[in-house]
Structures are given as structure tokens and as C-alpha cells.
Amino acid sequence: MNRHIILIGYMGSGKTSVGQILSEKLGLPLLDTDAMIVEERGMSVNDIFASRGEAFFRLLESELLERIAGMEEPVVLSTGGGLPMTPQNREPLRNLGMVVYLQAEPEEILRRLEHDDTRPLLAQGDRGEKIRSMLDIRGPVYRETAAHTVRTDGKTCAQIADEIIKLYRMEDDSHESIGY
Ligand code: S3P
Numbered sequence: 785m786n787r788h789i790i791l792i793g794y795m796g797s798g799k800t801s802v803g804q805i806l807s808e809k810l811g812l813p814l815l816d817t818d819a820m821i822v823e824e825r826g827m828s829v830n831d832i833f834a835s836r837g838e839a840f841f842r843l844l845e846s847e848l849l850e851r852i853a854g855m856e857e858p859v860v861l862s863t864g865g866g867l868p869m870t871p872q873n874r875e876p877l878r879n880l881g882m883v884v885y886l887q888a889e890p891e892e893i894l895r896r897l898e899h900d901d902t903r904p905l906l907a908q909g910d911r912g913e914k915i916r917s918m919l920d921i922r923g924p925v926y927r928e929t930a931a932h933t934v935r936t937d938g939k940t941c942a943q944i945a946d947e948i949i950k951l952y953r954m955e956d957d958s959h960e961s962i963g964y
Contacts, residue, residue: 802936
């Protein structure tokens, strides 16, 4: 039996949008770590970073992940882009179920986030440069954490969701008991 579907990847790679479609198509609840933290703290991500610092936000992410691990019913989980970068989060993420890395090219990410002002890590410096250098470090970690890497460029969110559903059903079949 499959458990949760976990979407990881860089900011702007489509985790939330694809998560919404997956949740509708599979009839599973959607959880979004950023949205949960914002709701629980009553503050935006920008404000948490500004008033308490990034390290505090990372602690909130790890603590939330622990609580999600205790959930029985399968969910679609959309994660903040930095969550797998905390080393102690990687194993718990994998243990939750099928981890999928939504891979987007830096040019596409820049296009999507060009006018975004909700990501504190992109607030300063040359945005394109920042995205490329962060992806150089994060890309291998995302790939190594995920069971599947799905390329997103040139695809609609619905197409990406369909690809993930196929993978989910395949994994589910492969875990079925052979019966002897
Ligand atoms: C972050 C990604 C953001 C949010 C925070 C930090 C990151 O989430 O958690 O701004 O370190 O990549 P999204 O990936 O949903 O934008």
C-alpha cells in the first residue's frame, strides 16, 4: 500500500499547483508545509525570516515533518524548497512515501519568479545568478532524496500530475502481495 506523495523541488517549480491537481484527481487531502507554518504562526514566511531568522524557520519545518509522519491517511504533501536541504529531514521524507522531485530549469524558474516578493532567499542580489548557484547545490540533493525526478519544462501542471499518478500506481502495484 502506498502512502503519501511528497513533492520536493526549488521555489517556483510548481509543487503547489501540481499538488492541487494531484489532490483533486486522487481525492487525497493536500498539505503544504509553507501554508501550514504560515497559518500556525500567523505570520508570512517573509516575516518569520525577518523576525526570527532562517534557522528558526528550518526548525519549524523539521518539527512539522515529524507531526506529518504521524498521520495515517495518505496525503499529497507539497514542501518548501529548502526542506530537503536540512540533512535530518531527508530520511523522514523518504519514509513518508513516494518522493518526487519536480525539476525545472533555472531560466524557467526565473521567468516564474521574476516579480515575486514572497521568497526571502531571493530578495537580494542578482536573482538569475542566485537561482543558478542555489540549484547547483540543491539539484543533487533533491535528486538523491527523491525516488523519481520529473522534468517540468514545457509541460502543463495537469500533464505533470498525470505522470506522477502513473508512477504512484506503478509503485502501488509493485508492493502488492504476490500471494505465496
Ligand atoms: C524556500 C522555499 C519557500 C519557503 C521559503 C524558503 C527555500 O517555499 O519555504 O521561502 O529555501 O527554497 P516554496 O518552495 O514553496 O517557494
